[in-house]
Amino acid sequence: MSRVFPYPLLTASLVTMWLLLTSFSLGQFIVGLAVALVAAQGMAALHPSKPRLRRWDLIGKLVVTVLYDIVRSNIDVARILLQGSRRPNTSGFMTIPLELRDPTALALLAVILTATPGTAWLDYNASRGTLLLHVFDLVDEETWYELIKTRYEHLLMEIFE
Structure with a gap:
């Protein structure tokens, strides 16, 4: 069967x-x-590997966090686009070192970052453990670094690793 x-x-x-x-x-x-x-x-x-979830109880928190960030990001991107040329373009690329190693968690992080308006996962260097990210409104790199490390990576590590 x-x-x-x-x-x-x-x-x-x-x-x-x-x-x-x-x-x-x-x-x-x-x-x-x-x-x-x-x-x-x-x-x-x-023959995909089966994901191993350590903390099922945190999945709801992750879903709520991602949905909140997607709604907030939609509003921010719409505001930037509606302002047009009155606001200087501040998009850019940044490299973020990741401690996350689980393939399923990395794939989920890629989906989260790409689904959130204003960000796009571009590349992951597995040997160095670094993520190349494009941000539509890159005003402060430290803010984005902290957002990804504390809001997503930490939660995904608790769930998967």
């Missing part, structure tokens, strides 16, 4: 998403199930 459905939650999620995006009919269910089964088999062929 696990060969046919190696990732049952992924399969169910993909079928559900397929039906939400198309129409609820038997034909669409069959097509969605076929797509989900092929995707699950492709995922199984990659």
Whole structure:
């Protein structure tokens, strides 16, 4: 059974998403199930490592923190764009050393930083443990450094490492 459905939650999620995006009919269910089964088999062929969560209780705090930061960042970016040429452009790149080593936690940090308007994860150097980040409004590098280290990295390390 696990060969046919190696990732049952992924399969169910993909079928559900397929039906939400198309129409609820038997034909669409069959097509969605076929797509989900092929995707699950492709995922199984990659042999991803299973994440090990140490602190489940902190996941809610992480979600609330990220959602709050996304809303706040949307407002800040909109304010900057609406001000137009009245405000000088202060975007830039910065390198942040990370202590985080868990691949799942690093991937989650990449998603968080890229999903937050005004920031983009550009590169991660695994040998040096450094992150290259682009910030749309880089006024104070120390503020961004502290934000990522204390707000995200510390929390992700508690959850995953």
